[in-house]
Amino acid sequence: MVKIPPHHWTIPFLENGDKLTRYEFERRYNAMPNLKKAELIEGIVYIMPAALRFRSHGQPHGWILTWLGTYEAATPGVALGVEPTVRLDLDNEPQPDVVLLINPEAGGQARLSEDDYIEGAPELIVEIAASSAAIDLHAKKQAYRRNGVQEYIVWQVLEQKLSWFYLEQGEYLELVPDERGILRSRVFPGLWLAVAEVLAGNMQSVLAVLQKGLQSAEHAAFIQQLAS
Numbered sequence: 001m002v003k004i005p006p007h008h009w010t011i012p013f014l015e016n017g018d019k020l021t022r023y024e025f026e027r028r029y030n031a032m033p034n035l036k037k038a039e040l041i042e043g044i045v046y047i048m049p050a051a052l053r054f055r056s057h058g059q060p061h062g063w064i065l066t067w068l069g070t071y072e073a074a075t076p077g078v079a080l081g082v083e084p085t086v087r088l089d090l091d092n093e094p095q096p097d098v099v100l101l102i103n104p105e106a107g108g109q110a111r112l113s114e115d116d117y118i119e120g121a122p123e124l125i126v127e128i129a130a131s132s133a134a135i136d137l138h139a140k141k142q143a144y145r146r147n148g149v150q151e152y153i154v155w156q157v158l159e160q161k162l163s164w165f166y167l168e169q170g171e172y173l174e175l176v177p178d179e180r181g182i183l184r185s186r187v188f189p190g191l192w193l194a195v196a197e198v199l200a201g202n203m204q205s206v207l208a209v210l211q212k213g214l215q216s217a218e219h220a221a222f223i224q225q226l227a228s
Helices: 022-030 054-073 139-147 195-200 203-214 217-227
Strands: 038-041 044-047 078-082 098-102 124-129 151-156 161-168 171-174 182-184 192-194
Touching: 022 038, 038 139, 054 078, 054 098, 054 124, 054 151, 054 195, 054 203, 139 151, 139 171, 161 195, 192 195, 192 203, 195 203
Parallel strands: 124 151
Antiparallel strands: 038 044, 078 098, 098 124, 151 161, 161 171, 182 192
């Protein structure tokens, strides 16, 4: 009797630096159920460590989720996701730390596939990076820009810096805070962020500023737009 090896033995493992198509990346990824997170960026595989540090990633990630989750709860027609697989194009399949998108039925530019993955570019992506040396400000930023991600936030935790980019005529420009140090989304009206407060972990002030945005006339108009 000839023993046929299990199917997954015939599929090569993902390795850092592999150059793959998106189809082959997904085939290998699906054959490694114990692999927590891997991304395909500009055709190159990046495997993320299973262990994440608390103050340099886990905690700021939680603060961003609290901020965006509050906005989602007050804004019917938008959806928040944590580390979802995003099929951007044939060479890029990232798992961003956070995405905020406009639902397809409300006019959003991304879609959900039959197998429940995001296809296309979410309106807003957030990445938590250790420093400016991370791929988030280089290869990922290029891929997000080219595929039409409208806004992109990168929090460089070790450098105590948060950059919020918006897409204009195919290029990323950086939002400038107003005189009170508040950044305001151009895509999601009412999504306001007190930068110094979030960097300091003062979430009470962050949410107080967001509440002012949620009570603004432009946020009310946005909700009507999403419902129409």
